[in-house]
Amino acid sequence: LISIVYLRVRVSRIIIVSSIVAFTGLIIMSTGAFYGASALFGDSLTIICAFAYAVNLTYLSKHSASVDSYVFSFYQLFVVAVFSAIAIPIIPGERMIFNSYVIFTILFTAIFAGVLAIFVTTKAMIYVEPSLAGIIFVGEPVFAALTSVWLINEHISIYTLIGGTIMVLAILMITISKYLEARATKSVGDLPET
Secondary structure (H helix, E strand, O other): OOHHHHOOOOOOOOHHHHHHHHHHHHHHHOOOOOOHHHHHHHHHHHHHHHHHHHHHHHHHHHOOOOOOOHHHHHHHHHHHHHHHHHHHHHHHOOOOOHHHHHHHHHHHHHHHHHHHHHHHHHHHOOOOOHHHHHHHHHHHHHHHHHHHHHHHHOOOOOHHHHHHHHHHHHHHHHHHHHHHHHHHHHHHHHHOOO
């Protein structure tokens, strides 16, 4: 939807269907977590963040080819740092105790989940359309669930299993569609001129 409005790009039916299928899988995957007002608040924040991330991907796809990736990444990180610095004193809860473990965790996350991830995303958006990137990023909760099973032997619920399977199907739908499009384009390009 954001691609259609902001980029004025026509989105294929398969991308629309895949997006709906992926969103359905995400809802099913989250169904097991819908308990009380705190879950509703958390889910609302997740939807707001997903919308903001979609806007970010769309903006990146429009401007990343014409702007230096290092500069673009710096400004993204700067904005995140400013908003985080504003939010820290406002958000209620226990105050953080700084020790070597906490500092290591903050630095590790900042480098790998912050700087490196934003730079790679900025570079990749030169080559990937935002609707496809959105479908790919839908796989993140599935990857998180599989990682938690592998690392800490967490038991996944039936909702997580069904929702994750549906989300993987959405990713496969778009991947197979892109493969068939590329194959058809190559076949047409290989035809001799008459």
